Amino acid sequence: MAVDQLDATFAALADPTRRAILKRLKSGEATVMELAAPFEMSQPAISKHLKVLERAGLISRGRDAQRRPCRLEPGPLKAATDWLENYRRYWEEQYQRLDALLDVLKEET
Amino acid sequence: MTVTITTPSPTELAVTRSFDAPRALVFDALTKPELLKRWHGAQGWNLIECAVDLRVGGDWRFVSQGPGGIKMGHGGVYQEIDAPARLVYTESYDDQWFEGEALITATLTETAGRTTVRTVLRFGSTEIRDLVAASPMESGISQSYARLDDVLASVSKG
Numbered sequence: 171m172a173v174d175q176l177d178a179t180f181a182a183l184a185d186p187t188r189r190a191i192l193k194r195l196k197s198g199e200a201t202v203m204e205l206a207a208p209f210e211m212s213q214p215a216i217s218k219h220l221k222v223l224e225r226a227g228l229i230s231r232g233r234d235a236q237r238r239p240c241r242l243e244p245g246p247l248k249a250a251t252d253w254l255e256n257y258r259r260y261w262e263e264q265y266q267r268l269d270a271l272l273d274v275l276k277e278e279t
Numbered sequence: 280m281t282v283t284i285t286t287p288s289p290t291e292l293a294v295t296r297s298f299d300a301p302r303a304l305v306f307d308a309l310t311k312p313e314l315l316k317r318w319h320g321a322q323g324w325n326l327i328e329c330a331v332d333l334r335v336g337g338d339w340r341f342v343s344q345g346p347g348g349i350k351m352g353h354g355g356v357y358q359e360i361d362a363p364a365r366l367v368y369t370e371s372y373d374d375q376w377f378e379g380e381a382l383i384t385a386t387l388t389e390t391a392g393r394t395t396v397r398t399v400l401r402f403g404s405t406e407i408r409d410l411v412a413a414s415p416m417e418s419g420i421s422q423s424y425a426r427l428d429d430v431l432a433s434v435s436k437g
Contacts, residue, residue, distance in 0.1 A: 264321055267318040273299075
């Protein structure tokens with residue numbers, strides 16, 4: 171995953187409304203009207219957020235010209251969590267060595 | 280026993296892991312050079328120099344050797360020592376691959392012979408925090424990412 175894609179993902183995720191939209195889309199696709207309902211926001215304001223999410227590749231829009239339902243695209247989100255996964259693995263590797271040492275030390279005591 | 284990483288604040292990373300050993304033993308493994316040399320470092324890296332002056336204001340210094348013989352030195356100063364429960368120290372790298380120093384707080388709690396170590400690393404800025412998380416053992420991509428908070432984990436997993 172390219173770094174600028176990660177930047178776009180994190181920039182899109184930096185907004186609480188957009189995170190809430192993604193959370194809603196996890197339970198299935200939805201129209202702009204359905205997405206706007208829980209927020210005290212106009213449809214144009216929600217549409218603006220959707221554009222950011224779409225540009226970041228986090229959602230896609232359906233072809234149906236009337237409804238244009240929004241759908242979650244899991245790929246970039248996974249790449250974003252992989253970012254911390256890399257760090258997690260680094261600690262896991264060290265700590266597995268510590269596990270082995272602690273086992274030896276327990277034997278000795 | 281897996282490592283959990285969270286972002287408690289925009290400038291911090293928290294690393295939590297439990298170990299099947301009593302707290303005093305884990306604390307020793309975190310602070311005694313002869314023990315640190317036996318485990319510290321990611322895969323492919325070994326601690327070849329390790330000096331610890333375990334008192335408030337005392338220095339610590341590690342030199343690790345990695346793939347192809349590459350050497351990396353880092354060190355800092357102990358700020359608080361409450362063995363075997365708590366250890367606070369600064370850390371910076373010789374090659375300054377990230378700016379300034381990190382403040383690291385390790386807290387050890389023991390339950391039924393098992394020890395949980397929670398290590399909170401506080402960096403000078405969100406950008407530095409994110410750089411470190413992106414490339415833990417290497418100088419690399421110096422990009423800044425927006426804050427990743429726990430919501431991200433819930434969005435992608437829950």
